[in-house]
Amino acid sequence: MKFLVSTFLTFALSVSAAQSNEFRDELVALANGQIAEIVSSSVVVDAVKAQNGVTADYDQSKIDELDTAWRSETDAADQPMIDAVLDNSLSMHLAELQDGSDGLFTEIFVMDAKGLNVGQSDVTSDYWQGDEAKWQETYLVGKGAVHIGDLEEDDSTQQLQSQVSVPVTDPATGKNIGAVTFGVNVEGL
Template sequence: MKAFVAGLMIALFGLATPALANQFEAELKALATGRIAEVVSSASVIDAIKAQNAQTAGYDQAKIDELDKTWRAEADSADQPMIDEVMERPVSVFLSEVQEASDGLFTEIFVMDAKGLNVGQSEVTSDFWQGDEAKWQETFSKGAGATHISDLEEDESTQTVQSQVSVPVVDPATGEVIGAATFGVNVEKL
């Protein structure tokens, strides 16, 4: 019933209101500490982020901007070598399998490194650098246990009402936050 009301509110009023955005907060937080926590603590995710952190540790903002610019250009092109390389990584395959097994609950999943750069993803994102967005800033820098829940939005292509749930990724060996993850959640499937 909540999903119907959410869809109706968005259909009637266009954009989600703050009250509507919080309507699923309890369920989304429970998802963050349950299924999402299981995925982001997997060896596939941890190992991929640690490997990329070793590679990107010395990147400055100019390098990050260059990578993001390349990604954005490829997203609008038929030639996508950078995007293809990321999408073919084992962690991206793993995230795609998690999304597929969710029976429509997860609409996208992507993990980011300590710089906010994509490490792996189930769907192609519009940009490569997430470090300038709340999904990374409100999780990576806030530490273990942080959760960022976005406002509800209607995805016009799928006609579903969604929210993004983002969490930090913690290295179980050290307790250190090493990255972050974002899950697009179809709230009609909660």
């Protein structure tokens, strides 16, 4: 019961924060248009399905172990785990999409059914996103779900950004198999 109350409060706060995002309508339109097209591509779907085959039996201790290893590599000179993800074909595809977006997309990362990174355009601070609203409010909700994050000012670029997350759906089964988060420069909408 305590978990359900906590989950509901987290969801209510996320919805409230997302509703205060003045760019919500434009971001939802982007999610249902250009982002939906990218997410439904075979490059994304096939990569998520392949990783789900590898991670299906991972328990929480394995996920925590991987997340800890990832976090320790973010500031290290040697980054074999991070490099393996950044060098995969999905990550290269996402980096090309980001580069070709004329500054609209500030980051793109794809997560599997466990909330683990499958591919990304840039390094994320953690490997496991499964404990965050961007994954929980898309993958767990169902096809057509859209999570709009808070507006934030990027310290380095001074641009207003928001994260837009949607589920990855297997076109053959109609079931969610993962999720994708796009960092969006709202000034580029």
